[in-house]
Amino acid sequence: MFATIVSTFRAVLPLLLVLAAAAPAYAAGEAEVQMSGVELEFLADGSVLETAWTEEADAATAATFAYPTRCKRVSVTRRKTNGAWTFWSYYQRQGFCHNGSRVNSLYDYLRRNNGTGPGWEFKGHVSKWATGGAGKWSYTVGTQGHYAGCTVVTGCVVHDYPWLQLRVLGNGAWTKSSGTG
DSSP: OOOHHHHHHHHHHHHHHHHHHHHHHHTTOOOEEEEEEEEEEEEEEEEEEEEEEEEEOOHHHTTTTOOOEEEEEEEEEEEEEEESSEEEEEEEEEEEOOOOOSSEOOOOOOOEEEETTTEEEEEEEEEEEEETTSSEEEEEEEEEEEEEEEEEOOOEEEOOOEEEEEEETTSOOOOOOOOOO
């Protein structure tokens, strides 16, 4: 009988520890949610295009509204690398609030050069586009940058034009797309 109790306790103990560790987060209210992912695209020249994305809940911004809403920040990064170092990295972020049927608010937009490696220069933003907006079902925003691979001997002979696009929806869903022209 004692052996059965000990055996049962050993099986249940890890579950009890997990629940005890999680209890403070649930007791404090809605926990911060953060998700991320990475997609890789291998090029014929041996380089790799990496597209990384993140989603982060923003309860503090949601609390500033007088009506029920949820807010989050989403971002996407497009990066070209050879495995040893990064040639260039391009970034876009958009914060938004939604009420389940429409986008209530847009905030915290940022697009930037996230850095260049040896022999690469950021030549600037080429374009920005947007459709929809606050009060609508969706909002789409995109940007494109220009990077050049340069040497002292040849000058800038390689040109990459990465683009990023975020689409946020009134139900809180969102999509990202990216490419390199």
